[in-house]
Amino acid sequence: MGRVLTADTNAGKFGLMIAAILLFAAVVGIILFLATLFRGKLADRLTAYFYLLPTLLMLAVGLVYPGVRTIFQSFFDAAGNSFIGLxxxxxxxxxxxxxxxxxxxxxxxxxxxxxxxxxxxxxxxxxxxxxxxxxxxxxxxxxxxxxxxxxxxxxxxxxxxxxxxxxxxxxxxxxxxxxxxxxxxxxxxxxxxxxxxxxxxxxxxxxxxxxxxxxxxxxxxxxxxxxxxxxxxxxxxxxxxxxxxxxxxxxxxxxxxxxxxxxxxxxxxxxxxxxxxxxxxxxxxxxxxxxxxxxxxxxxxxxxxxxxxxxxxxxxxxxxxxxxxxxxx
Known part of the structure; x- marks a missing residue:
């Protein structure tokens, strides 16, 4: 039986790296395409917003959500099941x-x-x-x-x-x-x-x-x-x-x-x-x-x-x- 390509194998890790690079290239391509749809001063501002959007999204997923989740969890018991306030x-x-x-x-x-x-x-x-x-x-x-x-x-x-x-x-x-x-x-x-x-x-x-x-x-x-x-x-x-x-x-x-x-x-x-x-x-x-x-x-x-x-x-x-x-x- 052939080996399954997972993140635990070298081939799987290489595949994940290629997928991440392709995803990054696709995101940049979409941003550039959307930027070409606009002209004038509005285009410069929207282009900046388009480039900021992935960063803001990653900050929201990697920083804001865990922070809010941690604050929320601090009001629960050791197991995280019962609300105990302060x-x-x-x-x-x-x-x-x-x-x-x-x-x-x-x-x-x-x-x-x-x-x-x-x-x-x-x-x-x-x-x-x-x-x-x-x-x-x-x-x-x-x-x-x-x-x-x-x-x-x-x-x-x-x-x-x-x-x-x-x-x-x-x-x-x-x-x-x-x-x-x-x-x-x-x-x-x-x-x-x-x-x-x-x-x-x-x-x-x-x-x-x-x-x-x-x-x-x-x-x-x-x-x-x-x-x-x-x-x-x-x-x-x-x-x-x-x-x-x-x-x-x-x-x-x-x-x-x-x-x-x-x-x-x-x-x-x-x-x-x-x-x-x-x-x-x-x-x-x-x-x-x-x-x-x-x-x-x-x-x-x-x-x-x-x-x-x-x-x-x-x-x-x-x-x-x-x-x-x-x-x-």
């Missing part, structure tokens, strides 16, 4: 463990964007126009090329702990430094007041390179005549940064801060890889995964997703307003 939200804001998750998420958002941006900005200023600028920037940008999971594994070795015994050597860099200094090695990721900050360091390590790259480009875009005029006026180094550099790169700083903040709100890989959300380190994205796919509580998982969405909205709105303001200048 009970899931009451659980989130009334349960101590869920409040811990919200608190951890707030700590991530308050610390990561500002520290990563500050490190990137200071580094960009220090290496600007130096002899080893390219090499120095490459060192900081390198973590950006590593996946979150890969970075988490690297830092898991940094924080690795072995019992403090005579014949046991520490393999974790942090604990080995502690031993060299005469201290006692610790299982760092089990310390509740510290472990969340240790996980945050991993994301800062990754995002500092992104901040440095964007801000370095913004610094180089400052006109040389402005810098020379400030130096001729005897402006100090701090004054140069405060009154020249920082105001000039303010739109870039806002973009970097908001971009890192949105990424921080969605952080999942680092927490899942290093602690699994245990020991008081869980965040909203990880808790959403745990409730939805491990505990089978679809309602509570959907409510957590809605809260995460609500937390992202103010950052996006602020970013859009700042971009519009910078374009108007």
């Amino acid at each position: 009970d899931n939200y009451q659980t989130i804001f009334g349960d101590s463990e869920q409040l811990k998750v919200l608190g951890n998420t707030v700590i991530w958002v308050l610390v990561t964007p500002f520290v990563a941006t500050a490190i990137g900005l200071v580094y960009a200023i220090l290496v600007d126009k130096s002899k080893f600028e390219s090499f120095a920037k490459a060192l900081v940008f390198l973590p950006m090329a590593i996946s979150f999971v890969g970075a988490s594994i690297i830092w898991s070795f940094v924080y690795a702990y072995r019992p403090d015994q005579a014949n046991v050597k520490q393999i974790g860099l942090l604990n080995q430094i502690v031993v060299w200094l005469g201290g006692t090695p610790q299982n760092w990721l089990l310390i509740n007041w510290l472990n969340t900050l240790l996980l945050i360091i991993v994301l800062i390590w990754i995002q500092a390179g992104f901040a440095m790259t964007i801000l370095s480009a913004a610094i180089k875009a400052i006109p040389d005549d402005i810098i020379e005029a400030a130096r001729l006026d005897g402006v100090s180094t701090w004054g140069m940064f405060r009154f020249i550099t920082l105001p000039a790169i303010r739109p870039a700083v806002v973009v970097v801060l908001t971009t890192i903040a949105i990424g921080t709100l969605k952080v999942f890989d680092i927490v899942r890889t290093m602690t699994g959300g245990q020991y008081g380190t869980s965040v909203i994205a990880n808790e959403f995964y745990s409730q939805s796919f491990r505990s089978g509580n679809q309602g509570l998982g959907a409510a957590l997703a809605v809260i995460l969405f609500i937390m992202v909205i103010p950052i996006v709105v602020y970013n859009v307003r700042q971009l519009k303001r910078s374009e108007a200048l």
Whole structure:
């Protein structure tokens, strides 16, 4: 008997790819054909609408519908059968463990964007126009090329702990430094007041390179005549940064801060890889995964997703307003 062409076979996958290409070509052809039926200024506007229609359709299917469905599901029980109103939200804001998750998420958002941006900005200023600028920037940008999971594994070795015994050597860099200094090695990721900050360091390590790259480009875009005029006026180094550099790169700083903040709100890989959300380190994205796919509580998982969405909205709105303001200048 012949093999059936399904998506599980190579021939089936190839057939699906060809079908997708043909479908795309057919959609573009239909749009072009409809655009030729009109003339004048109306034709340009309708052509734009025709091209936007497939995008809007895909957004509706891939974003709007799942979003509305998630909001709707957040008002139902774990199985998604019985309507329970705001009970899931009451659980989130009334349960101590869920409040811990919200608190951890707030700590991530308050610390990561500002520290990563500050490190990137200071580094960009220090290496600007130096002899080893390219090499120095490459060192900081390198973590950006590593996946979150890969970075988490690297830092898991940094924080690795072995019992403090005579014949046991520490393999974790942090604990080995502690031993060299005469201290006692610790299982760092089990310390509740510290472990969340240790996980945050991993994301800062990754995002500092992104901040440095964007801000370095913004610094180089400052006109040389402005810098020379400030130096001729005897402006100090701090004054140069405060009154020249920082105001000039303010739109870039806002973009970097908001971009890192949105990424921080969605952080999942680092927490899942290093602690699994245990020991008081869980965040909203990880808790959403745990409730939805491990505990089978679809309602509570959907409510957590809605809260995460609500937390992202103010950052996006602020970013859009700042971009519009910078374009108007």
